[in-house]
Amino acid sequence: MDEKARFTHEGAAAMTVMLEVMGFYFRLRAAGKQSGLVTPGGSGIWGFLHSLAVDGPQTVPGLARARPVSRQHIQKIANDAEANGLIAFIDNPAHKKSKLVSLTDAGRALHRQMTGRFAEIAGELAQGMNTHDLEVTARVLNELRARLAGGPLQLGGLSPPTDGGEG
Numbered sequence: 001m002d003e004k005a006r007f008t009h010e011g012a013a014a015m016t017v018m019l020e021v022m023g024f025y026f027r028l029r030a031a032g033k034q035s036g037l038v039t040p041g042g043s044g045i046w047g048f049l050h051s052l053a054v055d056g057p058q059t060v061p062g063l064a065r066a067r068p069v070s071r072q073h074i075q076k077i078a079n080d081a082e083a084n085g086l087i088a089f090i091d092n093p094a095h096k097k098s099k100l101v102s103l104t105d106a107g108r109a110l111h112r113q114m115t116g117r118f119a120e121i122a123g124e125l126a127q128g129m130n131t132h133d134l135e136v137t138a139r140v141l142n143e144l145r146a147r148l149a150g151g152p153l154q155l156g157g158l159s160p161p162t163d164g165g166e167g
Contacts, residue, residue: 014144021141035121037114046118048077049086049103049111057090057100086110 007015032038037046051063058066064074078101081087086107089099103111126134 017140017144031121035117037118037121045077045081046111046114048074048081049107049114052087052101052103053108053111057102059092059095059098059100061098063101081107 029038032044032046038044047067048063051066052058055066060074060078061071063078064071067074078087078089082089084106085104087101088104090102092098092100
């Protein structure tokens with residue numbers, strides 16, 4: 001069966017968006033490493049600090065679920081951030097063993113500095129672009145992300161063949 005025949009018009013458009021997002025993600029990650037918003041090891045320190053700045057103290061498992069990444073990945077970022085004085089592990093009134101991760105003054109200051117740099121990068125990228133188009137793009141990506149977060153979707157004919165053959 002021809003692969004294109006499996007897509008509805010909407011599905012083909014969504015696939016194009018997903019491919020563009022993937023390509024953009026890798027370029028953005030490289031730019032993030034170059035600017036310091038992403039550590040050389042790939043940890044998104046700005047995103048980690050931003051989650052705490054916006055949503056307040058959270059547990060490591062809660063931060064991991066929100067991303068979604070492994071708890072171990074977030075624990076490593078948290079341990080590094082604590083060693084650098086950016087966060088502190090504080091008592092959690094809801095759970096005796098699972099501490100809350102909270103920003104320190106140094107963490108808040110670094111977050112403000114990095115957010116300023118992020119705003120500069122975003123401004124440079126968006127220069128000359130149509131603001132309405134960017135807002136529509138953000139709404140569409142938000143909707144797609146929300147749909148994925150709602151649970152597993154039936155991906156239909158996009159699953160890899162199980163017989164080892166093609167198509």
